[in-house]
Amino acid sequence: MRYLLISGFYPDDKKDxxxxxxxxxxxxxxxxxxxxxxxxxxxxxxxxxxxxxxESQVTALSEILGVRFPAGLEYFIGTCAKQ
Structure with a gap:
């Protein structure tokens, strides 16, 4: 079964x-x-x-998921498989 995963990282200029x-x-x-x-x-x-x-996708996801996303991060979404 596939599912989605959202991850957040500092922007590249933070070097972290x-x-x-x-x-x-x-x-x-x-x-x-x-x-x-x-x-x-x-x-x-x-x-x-x-x-x-x-930014607009993150805002929409926040509303749909009921999650508050920390400011100042870049967010990515990817597919994963449950075993």
Whole structure:
């Protein structure tokens, strides 16, 4: 089963590439809703890898997920597989 993972890092100019934020999106319905928001397609059709999220996507994700994202980070979303 595939799911989405959001990760946050400091921008490159901070010269700190350590993970600052991580969120697994639980539930197939929520994963599908997020996939439609980010890629306008079903989760099963999303390519492996990470995508950089823009500010409006992060704001929309915050509302959908009910999560407050720390300011000052760059956020990425990627597909993962549950074993």
């Amino acid at each position: 590439d350590s993970l600052q934020f991580e969120l697994d999106i639980d539930g197939s319905e929520l994963n599908e809703k997020v996939a439609q928001l980010i890629e306008s397609k079903p989760l099963a059709e999303m390519e492996p890898g990470e995508l950089l999220l823009n």
